[in-house]
Amino acid sequence: MRILLTGGAGFIGSHTAVAMAQNGHEVVLFDNFTNSDPSVLDRLEKILGFRPIFEEGDIRNYAQMLDVLKRYQIEAVVHFAGLKAVGESVEKPLEYFDNNITGTITLLRAMKDANVKRIIFSSSATVYGTPQYLPLDENHPLSVTNPYGRTKLHVEEILKDLCASDPQWSAVCLRYFNPIGAHESGLIGENPRGIPNNLLPYVARVAAGKMKAVRVFGNDYDTPDGTGVRDYIHVVDLAEGHVCAAAYSQTHTGWIAINLGTGTGYSVLDIIHAYEKACGHSIPYEIVARRAGDVASNYANPQRAFELLGWKARYTLDDMCKHSWNFQKNCE
Ligand code: NAD
Ligand code: WQD
Numbered sequence: 335m336r337i338l339l340t341g342g343a344g345f346i347g348s349h350t351a352v353a354m355a356q357n358g359h360e361v362v363l364f365d366n367f368t369n370s371d372p373s374v375l376d377r378l379e380k381i382l383g384f385r386p387i388f389e390e391g392d393i394r395n396y397a398q399m400l401d402v403l404k405r406y407q408i409e410a411v412v413h414f415a416g417l418k419a420v421g422e423s424v425e426k427p428l429e430y431f432d433n434n435i436t437g438t439i440t441l442l443r444a445m446k447d448a449n450v451k452r453i454i455f456s457s458s459a460t461v462y463g464t465p466q467y468l469p470l471d472e473n474h475p476l477s478v479t480n481p482y483g484r485t486k487l488h489v490e491e492i493l494k495d496l497c498a499s500d501p502q503w504s505a506v507c508l509r510y511f512n513p514i515g516a517h518e519s520g521l522i523g524e525n526p527r528g529i530p531n532n533l534l535p536y537v538a539r540v541a542a543g544k545m546k547a548v549r550v551f552g553n554d555y556d557t558p559d560g561t562g563v564r565d566y567i568h569v570v571d572l573a574e575g576h577v578c579a580a581a582y583s584q585t586h587t588g589w590i591a592i593n594l595g596t597g598t599g600y601s602v603l604d605i606i607h608a609y610e611k612a613c614g615h616s617i618p619y620e621i622v623a624r625r626a627g628d629v630a631s632n633y634a635n636p637q638r639a640f641e642l643l644g645w646k647a648r649y650t651l652d653d654m655c656k657h658s659w660n661f662q663k664n665c666e
Pocket of ligand 1: 340341342343344345346347364365366367368369370391392393394413414415416417418433437456457458459510511512513
């Protein structure tokens with residue numbers, strides 16, 4: 335298929351570009367580089383052996399979206415583009431609503447007008463709010479605790495209404511758990527600007543000696559070692575989940591939500607220790623207060639992804655840390 339990847343220069347988008355291309359799809363990457371860098375195109379070229387097609391632009395630009403969809407005769411869109419920092423969304427809710435909700439509506443209007451009615455959307459396990467039971471399946475009640483989460487939930491609902499309005503639409507909402515790791519080559523990965531918000535990039539920078547110590551947010555949770563438990567998933571597994579979702583969308587219309595997680599939870603200390611193994615030295619950490627809004631545990635029931643997509647995560651936590659470290663060593 336000819337597939338447009340909005341946010342294709344980002345962390346998950348760039349890995350998905352590789353997986354899609356290696357599975358025979360023609361990909362067009364679209365990005366405004368608000369949270370990525372043009373150098374990712376050089377690195378994708380090294381991995382793929384050819385330079386992927388790239389269009390620089392903003393999903394909020396209707397005319398440009400329509401032009402790109404028509405010019406490349408796009409058959410499906412994988413929609414990654416958006417802002418993703420929970421804390422920043424609390425400070426700047428309007429920017430998040432504009433980018434993530436208005437941007438998606440603009441994209442959908444252009445898709446409708448170009449008669450492209452297949453979309454795979456980057457949703458998030460954040461739509462489950464505070465878990466009422468574990469593991470989280472797709473029927474778990476939905477709720478949100480911050481503007482970022484609200485944008486994911488709203489877009490899911492917008493897609494549901496769109497599918498109800500026209501039986502030709504296919505919308506697959508992939509609810510990601512905690513994507514980490516990097517491509518095996520060490521050429522692409524996650525290298526956030528400034529101080530990382532998420533655990534893995536923070537651990538990676540401490541391991542590289544760029545930051546002093548990992549701050550562990552609380553060790554008094556109701557978990558085996560008292561630190562928070564999450565479902566970390568290798569970004570390459572996640573990317574392959576999109577290849578399976580694209581195949582599914584070719585034969586299925588309507589709306590569906592599907593978890594992409596491993597089904598296994600690891601604690602913050604498990605992560606630090608696995609990373610120590612990967613980098614070959616100890617990683618200093620200190621226990622500090624809980625972070626507001628964090629839950630004790632959160633992990634997926636990934637059964638639906640297996641049943642509908644034939645997809646299952648294959649990488650281990652050690653792989654995730656090893657590949658993250660390969661990439662980290664290449665970062666300036
Ligand atoms: P990322 O920031 O690395 O990638 C997003 C890309 O979208 C960036 O390259 C950015 O420049 C681009 N972008 C942002 N706004 C744009 C706009 N208006 N027009 C064009 N391009 C724009 O983030 P990621 O980790 O790759 O996440 C991809 C998607 O997955 C996001 O929608 C995110 O909310 C969602 N998600 C991420 C995680 C995670 O932990 N990484 C978890 C669940 C869901
Ligand atoms: C993981 C664990 C922290 C940093 C977030 C978003 C979620 C989704 C994925 C997009 C927790 C602990 C963290 C640190 C720590 N994104 N931690 N020290 O919070 O599970 O999920 O990213 O959709 O919406 O909320 O991920 O990596 O921030 O935290 O101890 O410096 O690590 O308390 O237990 P989280 P995270």
